[in-house]
Amino acid sequence: MKQIDYIIVGDGYAGLFFAHQLIKNNKSFAIFSEGRKSASQVSAGIINPVVLKKFTTFWKAQEQIDFLKDTLLEIESYTGENYLINSPIHRIFHDENEQNLWLKKSDNEELLSFLDKNFDHLDVVKNDFNTGKVNQSARLQVSGFFMGLFDFLEKKELLIKEKFDYGKLETSSATYKDLQFKHMVFCEGMGVTENPFFSDIAVNPNKGHHIKVKLSEAIPEDITIKKKHFLFPTDNGLYFYGGTYDREQLHHHIDESAVAQLVNGLSEIYPYDFEVEEVNFGFRPTVKDRRPIIGRHETFKNLYVFNGLGARGILNGCYFSKSLYQFIEENIPLHEEVSVNRFK
Template sequence: MVDYMVVGLGLAGTAFCETLRRNNKTFVVFNDQSQTSSRVAGGLYNPIILKRFTLSWRADEQLAVSVDFYKQLEQFLNIQFDEKLNVLRKFASIEEQNLWFEAADKKSLKQFLDTQLVSNKNAGIKVPFEFGKVLETGKLDTKVLFDGYTKWLKQEKSIFLETFDYNELKVLPNFVSYKGISAKNVVFAEGFGMIHNPYFKYLPMQGSKGEYLVIEAKELQERNIIKSSIFLIPLGNDLYKVGATYNRDQKDNGITEDAKEELQKKLDSLLNCAYKVIDQEAGVRPTVKDRRPLVGKHPKYNNLWVLNGFGSHGIMIAPWASKALYERIEIDAPLLDEMDIARFN
């Protein structure tokens, strides 16, 4: 008998497992790596919606939890995956600059928006109206994070690299049983794969496919994250990640020529230098119709739980929502109505 069975090891699953470890709970994980959105994502944490200069949903609360969470996780795994980088928002006009200053005057945004505009000193980037700098931002190398955490789970013999078979799950009043393993609770953190879960597929998972390019641009030599109509994210060694597209119609992890052309067109309007496309990646984000997470208990079974629906903000939401779900299960602390799946019962 273990305390928890966790299904899925993206951002949600990893954050919840780490929350369990820090609270001395026993657990096993099932993961088949069928969901790629966390692994291929740009890895940004940024509290500001840069299209409208507004604060992301509860971003200040999430950032306060996630920064320390990832710092401790780096120390535990003895690896580095969190890089502090500034996000520079390219202005398209003087009017946008004025909107930036108006936003920076707001109490909720002051700590995140620098009022000192940044002049462009990189000849490889087209910037006629300067940049606005977002503070308290950075980038996680999610591949390094997931590989490091999976390695530790393997050492602990706590992970099964296989597809979870829902037909094998027996839900009993006080525990569940699955292929000879018993657990007090199951937490499903499957990302978009939740649409195949017979216990939670009733939830309004929408899904949004995102595609990214990895380019090599030796002349660019840029160390900041640049945001225009796309993000340009430095990876080191003259490599940059460019993204992302948003496609609600396609629900697969395959790359497309249309997305490549869309990203290159936007990239050409940003860069003044030569570049070469090295790679293209895709994944389906677990987006929800009301743009809020899916967290909580199954309406019928008291030991089945879900942790999902973080969309494109998983890096900041995952540690914060994991803590909330853990406290809901262990001490019956209430969940926020906005993210509790009871809103769809």
């Protein structure tokens, strides 16, 4: 029987950022990865401190941005690569009213460092009313991040490539097959619905599609363009455009109406020919108050959940991984706003 400090179940942003906390603090662990592409792995990787519909920000935005940058530097120390792409978001304005609202909001203390007062005009895409730049916005190089971390974990023999079997978990002895653990953290996204210990947590699936397209006329490489959806270059010569939000059509195949929505949205801003080369979708685990769900099982005190990261999976996953670690190891209480107990 091998003794370890932690078992992590799930390999999306929650699981990998929590694994980083364990690496940083010299804890022994194993992480279970089913090998299916999670919602995290097909995400756009947008790092954005601004809600771009209303030009507002959100709880702890600056702290989360700063913490992510530090964390990615720490991860670089063992993967050899920094996965942060400095590609600021340029939001295309619909009309003059949006321009004026942006300027008005940019004087708010909490938005001062995010909303650039100088508007830009972009080539190739339609932006009759110019664009506003979101300072401190960026992207994560998603495929590189997952490949780099999986490669590191595999070399260190920390990655177990199999589906976790709840029936093999012995809570009384804190064992799973040939592993004896101190703590177990479930980071399963929508997979939590099958988890007998946390199936009642209040996460709801939000299905998102994106397309990868070949453009006939290249657009600027060093920015991320946003109107209805995000548009930016990927590393294989294609461009990412997405993603949609759907709480109704929850079947496990491509929804053609979502693809049509994306094609129409891209046509509105890109007046040249393009070809759709690829369609992907995933299910974001969302929570009605838009905050993660983190905490300890009421009965089994060494079982924990880290879920509900929603559309801000990178920022939430990174920032709150430390909160969960400190809760387990140092008994530092979780913020009430993210605690699993808030829905009780």
